[in-house]
Ligand code: PRP
């Protein structure tokens with residue numbers, strides 16, 4: 001069974017509270033999503049291997065730890081996943097970015113793929129799939145499935161708000177994929193929205209409603 005890590009850091013809690021608030025406008029919403037994604041990246045990368053190298057400070061030679069040979073790809077699920085990418089790139093600037101376009105059919109709630117463009121060497125990379133919302137889990141499970149079909153093995157999933165239903169689906173279909181969520185909410189409503197959640201992440205990021 002995969003691990004789920006939920007964030008209790010005061011900065012994450014505070015910024016997520018502002019993201020949830022219906023009075024937060026598009027500009028602040030975007031900035032806050034980017035900031036929380038950056039803060040979460042600190043934990044998502046905790047298992048990156050390091051190696052010792054020798055450098056010289058202005059005072060003396062010394063041995064220091066640096067990240068060794070980690071090749072990373074960030075794969076946002078379009079559209080709302082895009083809002084998380086820049087925050088992650090602030091801490092992993094050399095990461096490549098692939099895109100998977102999925103939307104949720106509003107009747108069936110099933111994910112429909114409409115776009116996929118990945119780095120050519122993605123099989124050699126550790127992949128972080130990102131989407132602010134893990135609701136029924138259909139979109140995340142499908143995106144992870146597409147990546148596995150393309151031979152990618154080491155995948156993590158990162159979201160801002162997860163519902164228990166979505167966590168269960170990803171853990172059942174992809175028990176090897178660890179989940180990082182800033183918060184886990186109570187339940188889904190009859191339209192598949194996370195309650196209390198933050199509303200429609202894509203619409204709030206891009207001002208489409
Ligand atoms: C939202 C969200 C996830 C999906 C989560 O996207 O960003 O991708 O719903 O729901 P699920 O866990 O039930 O699949 P949406 O389909 O609204 O598309 P958008 O990002 O283009 O707005």
Ligand code: URA
Nearest residue numbers: 135193194199200201
């Ligand atoms: N997608 C969203 O944007 N919000 C939800 O609460 C559920 C799915």
